[in-house]
Amino acid sequence: MARKPADQSVNQQDILIAAADVLQRNGYEATTMKDIAAEVNLTAASLYHHFKNKDALLLAVLEAGLELVISRLEPIMRSDKSCDQQLREMIGVHIISLTENTAVGAAMVFEIRSLMASNGSGSAAEVTRRKKFFARRDYFENLYRQVIQKGVEQRIFRAVDVPIFAKTLLGAHNWVSVWYKPDGRLNGQQIATMMADTFLQALKF
Amino acid sequence: MARKPADQSVNQQDILIAAADVLQRNGYEATTMKDIAAEVNLTAASLYHHFKNKDALLLAVLEAGLELVISRLEPIMRSDKSCDQQLREMIGVHIISLTENTAVGAAMVFEIRSLMASNGSGSAAEVTRRKKFFARRDYFENLYRQVIQKGVEQRIFRAVDVPIFAKTLLGAHNWVSVWYKPDGRLNGQQIATMMADTFLQALKF
Amino acid sequence: MARKPADQSVNQQDILIAAADVLQRNGYEATTMKDIAAEVNLTAASLYHHFKNKDALLLAVLEAGLELVISRLEPIMRSDKSCDQQLREMIGVHIISLTENTAVGAAMVFEIRSLMASNGSGSAAEVTRRKKFFARRDYFENLYRQVIQKGVEQRIFRAVDVPIFAKTLLGAHNWVSVWYKPDGRLNGQQIATMMADTFLQALKF
Amino acid sequence: MARKPADQSVNQQDILIAAADVLQRNGYEATTMKDIAAEVNLTAASLYHHFKNKDALLLAVLEAGLELVISRLEPIMRSDKSCDQQLREMIGVHIISLTENTAVGAAMVFEIRSLMASNGSGSAAEVTRRKKFFARRDYFENLYRQVIQKGVEQRIFRAVDVPIFAKTLLGAHNWVSVWYKPDGRLNGQQIATMMADTFLQALKF
DNA sequence: TATGAATGAGGGTTCATTCAT
DNA sequence: TATGAATGAACCCTCATTCAT
Numbered sequence: 001m002a003r004k005p006a007d008q009s010v011n012q013q014d015i016l017i018a019a020a021d022v023l024q025r026n027g028y029e030a031t032t033m034k035d036i037a038a039e040v041n042l043t044a045a046s047l048y049h050h051f052k053n054k055d056a057l058l059l060a061v062l063e064a065g066l067e068l069v070i071s072r073l074e075p076i077m078r079s080d081k082s083c084d085q086q087l088r089e090m091i092g093v094h095i096i097s098l099t100e101n102t103a104v105g106a107a108m109v110f111e112i113r114s115l116m117a118s119n120g121s122g123s124a125a126e127v128t129r130r131k132k133f134f135a136r137r138d139y140f141e142n143l144y145r146q147v148i149q150k151g152v153e154q155r156i157f158r159a160v161d162v163p164i165f166a167k168t169l170l171g172a173h174n175w176v177s178v179w180y181k182p183d184g185r186l187n188g189q190q191i192a193t194m195m196a197d198t199f200l201q202a203l204k205f
Numbered sequence: 206m207a208r209k210p211a212d213q214s215v216n217q218q219d220i221l222i223a224a225a226d227v228l229q230r231n232g233y234e235a236t237t238m239k240d241i242a243a244e245v246n247l248t249a250a251s252l253y254h255h256f257k258n259k260d261a262l263l264l265a266v267l268e269a270g271l272e273l274v275i276s277r278l279e280p281i282m283r284s285d286k287s288c289d290q291q292l293r294e295m296i297g298v299h300i301i302s303l304t305e306n307t308a309v310g311a312a313m314v315f316e317i318r319s320l321m322a323s324n325g326s327g328s329a330a331e332v333t334r335r336k337k338f339f340a341r342r343d344y345f346e347n348l349y350r351q352v353i354q355k356g357v358e359q360r361i362f363r364a365v366d367v368p369i370f371a372k373t374l375l376g377a378h379n380w381v382s383v384w385y386k387p388d389g390r391l392n393g394q395q396i397a398t399m400m401a402d403t404f405l406q407a408l409k410f
Numbered sequence: 411m412a413r414k415p416a417d418q419s420v421n422q423q424d425i426l427i428a429a430a431d432v433l434q435r436n437g438y439e440a441t442t443m444k445d446i447a448a449e450v451n452l453t454a455a456s457l458y459h460h461f462k463n464k465d466a467l468l469l470a471v472l473e474a475g476l477e478l479v480i481s482r483l484e485p486i487m488r489s490d491k492s493c494d495q496q497l498r499e500m501i502g503v504h505i506i507s508l509t510e511n512t513a514v515g516a517a518m519v520f521e522i523r524s525l526m527a528s529n530g531s532g533s534a535a536e537v538t539r540r541k542k543f544f545a546r547r548d549y550f551e552n553l554y555r556q557v558i559q560k561g562v563e564q565r566i567f568r569a570v571d572v573p574i575f576a577k578t579l580l581g582a583h584n585w586v587s588v589w590y591k592p593d594g595r596l597n598g599q600q601i602a603t604m605m606a607d608t609f610l611q612a613l614k615f
Numbered sequence: 616m617a618r619k620p621a622d623q624s625v626n627q628q629d630i631l632i633a634a635a636d637v638l639q640r641n642g643y644e645a646t647t648m649k650d651i652a653a654e655v656n657l658t659a660a661s662l663y664h665h666f667k668n669k670d671a672l673l674l675a676v677l678e679a680g681l682e683l684v685i686s687r688l689e690p691i692m693r694s695d696k697s698c699d700q701q702l703r704e705m706i707g708v709h710i711i712s713l714t715e716n717t718a719v720g721a722a723m724v725f726e727i728r729s730l731m732a733s734n735g736s737g738s739a740a741e742v743t744r745r746k747k748f749f750a751r752r753d754y755f756e757n758l759y760r761q762v763i764q765k766g767v768e769q770r771i772f773r774a775v776d777v778p779i780f781a782k783t784l785l786g787a788h789n790w791v792s793v794w795y796k797p798d799g800r801l802n803g804q805q806i807a808t809m810m811a812d813t814f815l816q817a818l819k820f
Numbered sequence: 821t822a823t824g825a826a827t828g829a830g831g832g833t834t835c836a837t838t839c840a841t
Numbered sequence: 842t843a844t845g846a847a848t849g850a851a852c853c854c855t856c857a858t859t860c861a862t
Contacts (some may be wrong), residue, residue: 008217008390009846029234032831046847054832113232158406164391164399179372186369194369201363202407214821238857251822259857418827439644442852456826458854523642568816574709574809575799577639581790589782596779604779611773648836661843669836
């Protein structure tokens with residue numbers, strides 16, 4: 001009544017990666033636990049040994065993706081390079097992250113709403129964790145705002161509305177994970193360079 | 206899009222508007238026929254007198270939104286203004302459309318995937334209609350590409366990769382319908398101006 | 411994709427009766443919606459047109475059973491007969507109700523705990539309804555307490571601890587629906603008479 | 616039932632006690648192996664080293680409870696006291712057992728149905744064991760019948776229908792384990808006395 | 821047109837149970 | 842003995858869709 005799998009057991013990381021992939025392809029609502037499980041050769045029921053429920057899995061996927069990008073952005077922020085150089089590098093690693101791992105990016109674009117829909121429900125711990133995620137998301141966006149703000153103050157960038165500019169930039173980035181195809185005309189690095197050029201140019205006086 | 210029939214019964218337009226609204230709030234998968242029906246004081250069953258099925262309804266919503274924007278973009282394209290002026294105005298009406306009618310915009314951002322997921326299924330007529338929609342979507346994106354391309358050729362814009370720049374611009378626009386709040390700090394017109402500034406600046410030599 | 415049933419549609423009453431029957435046989439947890447549906451030639455899904463969920467159905471069953479008994483008890487209470495006569499008649503109709511409809515009685519015995527288990531969950535309306543049910547249950551028990559109390563005060567009954575005596579009596583009654591078999595040695599009327607004798611005797615000086 | 620092994624590992628007794636407790640609180644179907652395991656700091660899987668399956672565990676709980684009561688009832692039966700005194704004492708120890716160990720009592724009230732539901736299934740050994748349990752249950756009820764019968768024959772009790780009177784008495788008793796609260800107005804001894812009074816009175820001429 | 825009732829399909833989730841470690 | 846991981850089975854419930862009225 002309980003068969004053993006041929007290979008060894010999967011870990012949460014494997015599941016997260018698979019889930020991100022499926023989620024990106026199908027979207028949260030259209031993705032079934034079975035779909036995700038199949039991707040790692042498990043039964044849907046088995047997923048519940050690793051994640052409390054579908055919401056928790058989604059949240060874990062988003063968290064992982066967000067933390068990955070943050071972990072790559074922060075060192076750039078902490079460097080003593082000039083603002084324009086910092087922004088250029090940030091856009092670079094961000095786009096590269098997105099193209100290397102479309103799953104994470106697309107999940108973030110599309111599924112935040114699903115996450116918000118589940119707001120209010122769940123245990124206190126779940127609510128807390130969700131709040132923390134949104135706080136991290138704001139922190140992430142703030143990294144961009146900070147460097148833009150700093151550049152404006154240092155007269156390196158022209159005087160733009162920082163929140164709007166950040167949203168503009170992030171929207172453009174997010175969309176990459178929707179249209180990017182690994183076998184397309186341009187690779188991630190090339191796209192990153194172009195987009196960095198675009199936004200740096202947009203900030204010139 | 207604003208004609209008012211004499212009688213009081215709901216028509217397809219009413220349903221489309223309501224559907225777009227609900228779809229934006231909840232997303233395609235999370236939106237039930239009952240939800241949409243409730244918005245126009247009908248039962249789910251009654252919706253089937255107006256639309257063949259949920260997919261057809263979604264498609265109709267997307268079509269309406271897309272055609273609205275196209276209908277506002279084409280006159281600008283056909284004018285004899287300079288490329289930069291054309292692009293500025295296009296961005297303007299696009300953003301305004303999005304902020305005036307978040308429903309349509311968000312539907313376009315989020316639900317294209319759902320539509321693609323249903324690809325291959327359905328009658329020949331449905332498949333044809335879906336194909337036509339995607340063709341229109343490409344046409345829409347092409348409007349942007351054309352004006353950018355023309356500007357580049359006329360040395361009014363710097364030499365950018367046109368497809369990538371168009372995607373960048375569209376990504377930024379689409380994202381507006383996600384974060385825009387009618388009671389926010391800035392209205393649609395202000396946002397439109399700022400984003401136009403950004404992208405026009407980005408195209409300067 | 412949606413077949414019609416051969417016979418005409420069922421109403422809530424039919425479902426309640428069927429549900430009470432199945433619930434009694436299997437217990438709440440062991441009873442599936444499918445089981446109940448099958449009893450009225452419906453699909454499980456169809457039940458949800460009549461009751462919001464399994465809990466609501468259970469509650470409706472219990473309510474119906476309780477109200478039935480209360481409706482038979484109250485006229486006796488309101489009569490101007492002597493306490494001992496009143497109590498005798500109450501025991502009579504109660505036992506008869508139980509043997510005529512073991513389902514309801516057993517459900518009441520066994521499933522109150524299930525109902526309590528679901529306490530706190532659900533919408534405010536559900537909680538309210540549940541509270542009201544428990545209030546009615548208390549009212550029901552109070553009918554017995556009142557007549558006993560009155561009898562004690564009028565020196566018709568010996569001085570017993572009223573709450574304990576009522577519990578004793580109710581426990582004996584409830585258990586009837588567990589062991590009573592329609593084709594047993596004695597019918598409901600006979601059992602009722604014997605139990606009335608027992609408890610009236612127990613109250614003599 | 617209260618021996619304590621030197622080591623600290625759990626033994627079947629510990630599990631039985633814990634299981635009885637959880638079963639009483641939640642009922643058989645609503646109680647999970649995990650629930651029971653948690654009560655003794657084990658995992659569900661570990662329980663299977665002690666009991667073949669959930670049914671076996673339930674049966675063991677019921678057996679233990681039943682045997683406990685029987686073991687306390689038999690000495691009274693074997694004494695040469697008068698019938699009325701014997702019955703009084705039997706009611707006393709029975710109620711006390713119930714209030715001291717609600718778990719066992721409630722399990723007996725509520726879970727017999729679950730046990731019967733599993734009838735027919737299982738190995739021959741299991742069926743045998745189940746049959747034996749039911750035989751013991753009948754034996755237990757017979758203890759009451761015997762003393763009542765004897766009393767009637769000796770003209771100590773009035774002529775009642777013995778089976779019905781026994782059911783009446785047992786129903787009242789079983790119900791105690793449902794409503795008894797350790798911190799209630801009366802303790803087990805007081806309740807026992809009152810109920811003994813009631814039933815002895817009911818048997819008077 | 822509108823709808824109440826019904827249903828097949830399926831999704832999330834739970835749970836008893838197994839087995840390798 | 843103990844357990845983590847896994848699973849088949851089943852359950853509750855939802856939903857798009859149909860059809861008689």
